[in-house]
Amino acid sequence: MRSASFVVLAAAAAVSAQTVVNVGAEQASPGGIFQFNPNTITATNNSVVTFVFSGIPGNHSVTQSSFATPCEPLAGGFDSGWIEILKNTTDGTLPTWNLTITNDQTPIWFYCKQLAPMPHCISGMVGVINVKPGANNFTAFQSKAAAASGVGEAQGGLVGIGASASAPPSIPTADVTTFLGVSASATAPGGASGASGASGASGAPSSTGSGKPSGAVSIGFNLNMLVVLGGLLAGGAFVL
């Protein structure tokens, strides 16, 4: 039975040409929290790499960088945005993000841009698609990441260089406590979500860097509100 199942799965994988990469892991996992598994992927043009945000609790991103600067966003690169999961889902459904390979001739380097509780990229959370033989290998990339002085958090887009997504990460209907990503401002339930993420951050286990992105979004929202409110007040005062 097992071998038959395996054959079926292998056949399905061959047909769909899909690779699954787990984003983040649990504390007790081999390799720890800060990893993509696998971290070295081979994928041909038009095939899909599916990133599954499986580290629970966790807050991670899949952000394109370059070999030269592993922990800085690549100009024009793809970026899943932060995806935060504070607790396990009851139905086992996790956020996923599909990246379609558009140029398999050049390595596609990526990292996680989460800073809390420590910079994930510097801690080793990097990966590469279609690495070529030579000096620019994964080990060298990860070593450069470990030596990085900081981690860039600027938000990239869905379309990257050599790989693109057609949609932001999926939001399972149940149980993903907070989702903050590419289109978070449009899809997340705004302040309520940000607030729950922020409150969760204080008591959240070490892998959950919810403070930064949650705060960024909710603060941005609040600042905008304040600016509008301030403008209205100022306008009113001016008229008076």
Ligand SMILES: [Cu+2]
């Ligand atoms: Cu991470």
